Amino acid sequence: ETPCGAAEIDEAVKHAKSAFGHWSKLSGMDRARIMIEAAHIIEREEIAEMEVVNNGKSITEARLDVDSARLCIEYYAGLASTLAGQHVQLAGGSFAYTRREPLGVCVGIGAWNYPFQIAAWKSAPALACGNSMVFKPSPVTPVTAVLLGEIFAQAGAPEGLFNVVQGGQETGSLLCHHPDVAKVSFTGSVPTGKKIMEMASHGVKPVTLELGGKSPLLIFKDSDLENAVRGALMANFLSQGQVCSNGTRVFVQKDVLPEFVEEVVERTQAIEIGDPLLETTRMGALVSRPHLDKVLSYVDQAKKEGATVLCGGEAFVPSDPKLRGGYYMTPCVLGNCTDEMTCVKEEIFGPVMSVLSFETEEEVLHRANDTSLGLAAGVFTRDVRRAHRVVEQLKAGSCFINNYNITPVEVPFGGFKMSGIGRENGQVTIEYYSQLKTVFVEMGDVDSLF
Numbered sequence: 001e002t003p004c005g006a007a008e009i010d011e012a013v014k015h016a017k018s019a020f021g022h023w024s025k026l027s028g029m030d031r032a033r034i035m036i037e038a039a040h041i042i043e044r045e046e047i048a049e050m051e052v053v054n055n056g057k058s059i060t061e062a063r064l065d066v067d068s069a070r071l072c073i074e075y076y077a078g079l080a081s082t083l084a085g086q087h088v089q090l091a092g093g094s095f096a097y098t099r100r101e102p103l104g105v106c107v108g109i110g111a112w113n114y115p116f117q118i119a120a121w122k123s124a125p126a127l128a129c130g131n132s133m134v135f136k137p138s139p140v141t142p143v144t145a146v147l148l149g150e151i152f153a154q155a156g157a158p159e160g161l162f163n164v165v166q167g168g169q170e171t172g173s174l175l176c177h178h179p180d181v182a183k184v185s186f187t188g189s190v191p192t193g194k195k196i197m198e199m200a201s202h203g204v205k206p207v208t209l210e211l212g213g214k215s216p217l218l219i220f221k222d223s224d225l226e227n228a229v230r231g232a233l234m235a236n237f238l239s240q241g242q243v244c245s246n247g248t249r250v251f252v253q254k255d256v257l258p259e260f261v262e263e264v265v266e267r268t269q270a271i272e273i274g275d276p277l278l279e280t281t282r283m284g285a286l287v288s289r290p291h292l293d294k295v296l297s298y299v300d301q302a303k304k305e306g307a308t309v310l311c312g313g314e315a316f317v318p319s320d321p322k323l324r325g326g327y328y329m330t331p332c333v334l335g336n337c338t339d340e341m342t343c344v345k346e347e348i349f350g351p352v353m354s355v356l357s358f359e360t361e362e363e364v365l366h367r368a369n370d371t372s373l374g375l376a377a378g379v380f381t382r383d384v385r386r387a388h389r390v391v392e393q394l395k396a397g398s399c400f401i402n403n404y405n406i407t408p409v410e411v412p413f414g415g416f417k418m419s420g421i422g423r424e425n426g427q428v429t430i431e432y433y434s435q436l437k438t439v440f441v442e443m444g445d446v447d448s449l450f
């Protein structure tokens with residue numbers, strides 16, 4: 001397969017530009033109607049199955065991803081008709097007003113861990129604001145974004161409103177440099193995010209960056225341990241651990257550490273690995289062979305640095321012969337971890353939980369924040385004052401109290417520090433896909449100094 005080159009990118013941007021001319025002039029209500037129609041014709045099962053083939057995650061999770069995509073489109077359709085500015089009264093009857101205007105052709109560049117959901121999370125707010133979009137999925141998972149394109153077209157979107165181009169780095173870079181592109185929204189790794197920002201800077205284009213994390217999960221001795229264990233599993237093993245917001249540094253207060261570890265290990269060992277299309281499967285395959293090898297090498301490195309493998313961390317060969325070539329591994333819990341270990345410092349992006357022990361609140365906050373990343377963080381405690389005090393001090397964009405890794409589309413999601421710029425979801429994202437125009441209106445004579 002040849003990736004899209006300069007000619008195809010030009011064509012896609014040209015189509016998007018022409019669609020923008022029409023789409024941006026529709027009323028919000030008219031845009032909403034088409035978006036709602038798109039949400040309604042999403043075939044949950046068909047797309048979920050395609051996503052499993054695309055990515056390797058379990059069908060159960062793929063369905064939730066499709067649901068999130070649909071909800072996101074519905075949510076922004078709801079906001080499309082309420083976009084409005086401000087009216088400001090000035091002296092002498094003069095006034096000013098602001099208008100929220102679309103940016104133009106927006107580019108979306110996606111990662112491989114949530115292919116369909118990312119395409120929806122970027123396109124829904126973009127289209128609601130009156131923009132058009134050229135979207136590039138990861139070359140590892142090229143399939144389902146195309147389905148979203150078909151859905152928008154079928155729903156009555158003007159031709160070229162949402163375009164999908166295929167390719168990797170070069171294609172992505174052509175998009176970022178294209179003079180007719182107004183904005184770039186990216187989800188992926190930190191090193192690539194930096195490059196995107198640099199490329200966008202040549203055209204002084206705004207960027208939204210959803211990058212990686214090495215997020216902390218703090219479990220205090222006064223927490224409901226059953227829920228804390230569930231939270232820790234949700235924080236680490238969704239999508240085979242390939243989730244940017246994962247709480248992979250699990251800090252457990254010393255008093256409850258043995259009990260926590262016993263329970264977490266037991267539940268981790270019970271995770272059903274195998275054919276991602278089966279209803280009973282809870283963990284499917286990692287995205288690729290090189291990625292599996294990378295994750296397994298992190299486990300080896302952790303052992304060398306003195307961590308204890310409490311369970312898992314090995315390649316897994318399912319008994320079903322048709323799955324033999326799959327990139328499966330057993331989910332891993334690492335004990336005896338310390339802050340300096342590679343497994344505690346670097347984003348592994350696989351099913352590997354590092355458990356650390358702590359004694360005091362002050363100490364754990366310092367250690368939790370001691371990272372250049374800040375996407376998410378979580379705290380489990382029954383003490384309501386502690387919960388809010390801790391959250392106030394956590395340097396992360398998305399914090400959870402007594403839960404982890406839930407992402408309702410109504411609330412903003414995004415990172416502090418090197419985990420990103422801007423937000424996705426929630427009302428605020430309208431600001432990242434639009435620009436403000438201020439209009440001053442003089443009602444009197446011009447008071448000229450000349």
Ligand SMILES: NC(=O)C1=CN([C@@H]2O[C@H](COP(=O)(O)OP(=O)(O)OC[C@H]3O[C@@H](n4cnc5c(N)ncnc54)[C@H](O)[C@@H]3O)[C@@H](O)[C@H]2O)C=CC1
Pocket residue numbers: 109110111112113136137138139167168169170171172173176187188189190192193195196210211212213243244291347348349
């Ligand atoms: N935290 C997160 O959300 C994610 C983290 N990762 C981490 O990054 C590692 C590498 O995975 P990749 O898929 O290579 O992530 P990546 O960040 O390099 O790629 C993400 C997207 O950016 C595109 N891209 C890559 N280089 C580009 C460039 N120079 N200009 C424009 N677009 C470009 C890719 O084609 C893809 O669509 C993974 O193993 C994982 O550890 C990957 C994806 C998401």
